[in-house]
Amino acid sequence: MKNRLQDIIKGDRTLWVVLLVLSLASILIVYSATGRLAYREADGHTAHYLLRHSFFIALGFGVMLFLVNVVPVKFYSLIAPSLLVVTIILLVLAFIQYRLTGKATPxxxxxxxxxFQPAELAKISLVMFGAKMLASRQKSKEELSKAFWWVIGASTLVCGIISLGNISTAGVIFMGMMGLMFVARVPFKLMGLTVLGGVALASTMYFAAPILPHSFGRIQTFKQRIDDHLFGDKDAEEGTTQADYAKLAIFEGGLIGKGPGGSDVSNYMEAAYNDFIYAIFVEEYGVGGGIAIVLLYLIFLFRGVAIVRASTRTFPAFLVTGLVLIYAIQAFVNMSVSTGLMPVTGQPLPWISMGGTSLVFTAAGFGLILSVSYLNKQNKLTEEEQSETAVVVNVPDEDQELK
Known part of the structure; x- marks a missing residue:
């Protein structure tokens, strides 16, 4: 039985353990944080969302196992351009649907x-495309410069469409791509110009928001949330805001927390099971539990670095770099919002916040990382076998030495 599990669960074992622990923490806290939602949407059946979330977690592990056992890493390089085109089409369709149906956001x-949210697919497809472009142009600075324009063009297009409905997600993805290009040794001049361009764009959005029409609602929301964070939320004068509830949850959790299922604040929060789930976790498991979650994401980040360092080819290394950075940045943003370090924004905590198809896409990203770690182990074993064969071939025959 043990050998069978070892044959199926391939790749970085530490990363598997981290994902398993995060899954258990996710199931516990989602069950606790969805009580209000269950009474409102599921006729009071509190186990409804527990079973739903557990199903998607299990489905996510199935996706990871399939990718690491069946799909070769080189396949992702082959489909990268096509998958990016599909992603852009889906993003555009989501926006068209939003304009035709009048949904809240696209x-x-x-x-x-x-x-599903096409932005979740964009995290994977854009990284795959960027990794392919950068990996194939590592011979000179001129080639890297050409790759930069391909990657920055694709990133600007994809993130620009995503920003129409979710500026924070667009920002997370773009920062991840910037980190990928930095690791890929894109010339600092180009990186610096991109950073300056990003700062100029953000400043323009902030100062132009008051004079823009209501059709530019996301830009106005962008400015409003920054103002609320810097100068105080006017809504707090009339009642308790979601950010206030998050701070209250962390305060009431103290050092040791109220224990599993002990959250009171989750009964009053609209996003207790998603954007502010970290605050509810601290309320129930204390500051120690909150630190443990941070450490798990740090381990995830460090294992990603180890996988990149062990890679013998550039495409797998860049693929892991981009994905690890995006998920790590996303986790940092979610926890920073819950603790009041950043303006309020809608970023779920990867692999912990309640989700459906978003969990499946996240699992696919993890599956790609695990596939590369397994490929590294295969390459290492092959090198060792070749080294042993070479030693055996070079050993002189005893009879010949005596002669």
């Missing part, structure tokens, strides 16, 4: 039989 695409 984040999700409803295909009747399934509804």
């Amino acid at each position: 984040r999700s695409l409803d295909l009747k039989f399934i509804s």
